[in-house]
Amino acid sequence: MTYEPPRPVRGLLLTPEDKEAPARVHRLHLLGLADRPDPALDAFADHLARLTGAPYAMVNFVGEDHQFFAGLCVPAVAPPLREDGSRPEFGRVLPREHGFCPHVVVRRKALVLEDVRDYPRFAGNPVVDEYGIRSYLGAPLIDSSGMVLGTVCAADTEPRVWGRPVLETVKALAADLVVRIERSAEDGLPL
Structure with a gap:
């Protein structure tokens, strides 16, 4: 599959088209990774948060129209107030066009954003x-x-500044996690 850049709309760039999504959803079901939280993946996300020093960490499976955080670590401090005075809740499901992970999936390589406001494609x-996210580091699970x-x-x-050592560590953790996922599916055992 070749990477297709997002389509421009009124000067903004949309989430890239993901032609592999139907096959990915099928593969996730075969691996037993449908839309359900997994305690082992939550523990992985907690470890990733501690390792990177980031308040948010996720193991994210991207479907056709949404993303599902099977592993999730969120800060104890609530996100900033909205203009209407309400607070958003960070759940396990987000629309596909929210966030940066769908770009990682389609690009098939890591994405490092030290300050998302520096990139018009991502700043909006x-x-x-909603959550005040200003920096992001993600690696694909291939x-x-x-x-x-x-x-x-x-x-x-x-x-x-995430730095090369942190990026390489996150990429290695992603590769190790895929091995664990596939071994677990083969053996019929939980992660």
Whole structure:
């Protein structure tokens, strides 16, 4: 599959088209990774958050119209208030066009955003306004068949320099997690 850049709309760029989504959803079901939280993936996200020092960390499986955080670590501090005075809740499901992981999945490579406001394509993303996300680091989960299942990622509410060592560690963790996922599916055992 070749990477197709997002289509421009009124000067903004949309989430890229994902032609592999139907096959990915099928593969996720075969691996037992449908839209359900997994305690082992929550523990993985907690470890990733501690390792990177980021308040948010996720194991994210990207479907045709939504993303599902099977592993999730969120800060104890609530996101900023909306203009109407309400607070958004960070759940396990987000629309596909929210966030940065769908870009990682289609690109098939890691994405490092030290300050999302520096990139017009990403600065207007709903997670920037809703949750105050300012920096992001994500790596694809590529299985042995070459299918991108989703991502592992960390996000912060402050701009930050992630650095090459952290990027390489996150990429290695993603590769290790895919091995665990496939071994678990083969053996019929939980992660």
